[in-house]
Amino acid sequence: MSMPVANSLYDAAIVGLGPVGAIFANLLAKAGLSVAVVERVAEIYDKPRAITLDHEALRVLQAIGLGDFMEQAIAPHNGSHYLGVDGEIIKIFDPMPPPFPLGWIPNVTFVQPELEQALRDQLADDPHVDIFLAAAGVSLQQDDGAVTLTARRESGAEFVIRARYLVGCDGANSFVRKRLGIGLDDLAFDECWMVVDTLTSDPAKRPAKSFQYCWPSRPGTFVPGPRNLRRWEIKLLPGEDPEAAGAPDNVVRLLKGFTDISDLTIWRSAVYRFHALLGQRWRDRRVLLMGDAVHQTPPFLGQGLCAGIRDAVNLAWKLRLVLRGDADAALLDSYEIERKPHVRAVVASAKEFGKIIGELDPLAAAERDLRLRAELKAGKAETIRQKFIPDLESGLIAPGAELAGRLFVQPHVRAPDGRMCRLDDLLKPEFAIVTLAAQQMAWLSETSRAGWQRLSGERVVITASGESCDANGILSVVERDRLFADWMRQHGVAAAIVRPDRYVFGAARSAEQLNMLVERLIGALGARKSPVIS
Known part of the structure; x- marks a missing residue:
């Protein structure tokens, strides 16, 4: 990639080319804005991390021209059964029935490296975008008219990018967030889980449905992905060493506690600390944060990546209107006003489900099973996952008007x-x-x-x-x-x-x-x- 043109001024600079940064870059480029993207690593990580998307995220991918691609790349998420201590159902999430309000299956699974490649392929063909791979941000300054980002290549050579606005999409350890001195509020969730992605030689061997194993002896989750991808998430118990738990022989031992592994090839395994964190500020004048750089959620609602995609689509059109003079720059404040309470509500639901799944006290788990089973039998339990995703409550909506803050249907x-x-x-x-x-x-x-x-x-x-x-x-x-x-x-x-x-x-x-x-x-x-x- 050639160096930035001296004295050139981009409409936007993006730090981070993960899925959120790539979607944001596509949205801006499709609107005709000039974009520079700096990404620390040269290659796409070739194994899955996120595995679920919802219909709102699919609608955004449709908007950037990947609708046909996603039709072929996804598999329906056919709901989840929560199994209690006795192995019987205590809670259910069913798929939302048709007609689908946003024009897409409401919950699906996908393979992240495939999506990231499609996103980058689109950017590679777009004349509005310059991508600088294997380059990390080292400093940034802003004035009344622009942000100046200094980046360093692996060779040690430095270069400068100037843009009207800069957006940090650079993940949980965000350079941009740290450089701005923005703290994260801890929303009180911190657990170690092992994620094991496998490829099966017998795709029909297990039900095409997710299971939450709410077992105090070893909580876990099973998610069937597209084609032959099958995922297990396994909670580490108090006192277990995360590094030792990730040793290959231990991964096999833990996996055997949930399934016959004779048809499985382990694609990858990793131990994660599942956090619930929320950025104290999302904007500092001409610099904004999105995705994991400003919020992190436990995965029990399948909304981690979806939340970042909502950030991207929320900010992209606002930035475009401001840059073309159809809105005052104060419109950018509505980004945090709208997205922060939404993320907080999603994190609260994800924590609630995480606590149900991860309960380690056998007596508390038995009490939980009786309560949830009674709620399910009485019809009091919400069984549609998307009902836990809130509407917008404030920001650029008309207070008091009918349907304000609701997602518009897509027939x-x-x-x-x-x-x-x-x-x-x-x-x-x-x-x-x-x-x-x-x-x-x-x-x-x-x-x-x-x-x-x-x-x-x-x-x-x-x-x-x-x-x-x-x-x-x-x-x-x-x-x-x-x-x-x-x-x-x-x-x-x-x-x-x-x-x-x-x-x-x-x-x-x-x-x-x-x-x-x-x-x-x-x-x-x-x-x-x-x-x-x-």
Whole structure:
């Protein structure tokens, strides 16, 4: 890779090219922003770490052009059975039934190195992106107009990158976070677990379902991955030495406690400290943090990587609007305002499930089994995993408006050219007003239409029948399953303002409400007419 051009100024610099950094870089590049990425290691880590994704993460990957790839790369996550001390079920997570609200299977498994390679392949072909591998950040400074990052190659040669904004996606030991002096709040979870990834020669040997072994003698988890990947996570007991536990003969011994291993080849094993940590600040003027650099969650809800992907999609469109002059730089403060409480809530649920699985006291475990089994029998236990993922509660949403902070549904629709596709495939990464019928689009006043045009906002009508077309600046499509129509009518609204990250700003029942929402949004953005130059 050639050196950065002297005196060049990127729109954004990213430190870290793991999956979160690579997704963020793709989102920015797709929006036409110039991006420099610095990554400490030269090669993708060739073994899986994260293994689960949810439908929100898949929707983001769809947005950067990897929808078709993910269709082939994923396998359904068919739910989890929690097994008590006696080996019988005490808790269940079932797959969410169709129609799927976001257009994707709500929970899936994947192979991380395959996804990372696809992300990098896309970046390699993008003229907006410069990637500097085998280079680590050594210092950064910022002024009123830019951030200056000094990086060092393995050869010892240093080079400088200047960018309007810099984002640290550089993991739990983040150089960027440490350089800013930002601390992590400990959310009181700290356990050692061994993760063992195996390849099976007999894929049908075990159920295509996850199991949580809530056994005080040795808690563990089984996750079937795509194709022949099978994972076990095994808790280390008090007094066990993590280094000794990771010795190959001990890995085999522990694995035999959960399964017949005659069909298994161990791909990799590693001992991790599962933490619950949350960054005290997510932004320092022109420098921001995302992913593991600013939060770490135990894996018991399968949301570690998903949380980082939410960070990426939340910040990408805000940065784009600020850089092109459609929003004041204060919009970037809404990133932490929106994401921090969301992460805190997800961590709290993950901790709760981790405590259920990892209970080591036999008496407490027996009491737990009686309680959870009774809740399950009485129908009081929530069995849909996605119900534990919260909506947005604050930030750039319309307080008090219907559907504000909820994820917008993604129906399958017939495009104007006749093909059937997911709705987002027809939309730009902009704000959108979406209505049930053309008559609600006519609710927009001249002032609202003019403001919407300045914002490059889209107008979309989704109907249950008729013809799809794209005329007079309005995209009209016919949906397949009445997903959108039923969702809107369930909430008694006819029009919704949807953000570029597909969260709802607010929904309206009348022309007056819709125009008020447009006015509130434009006012909240503090939009300018000229792009930001500083």
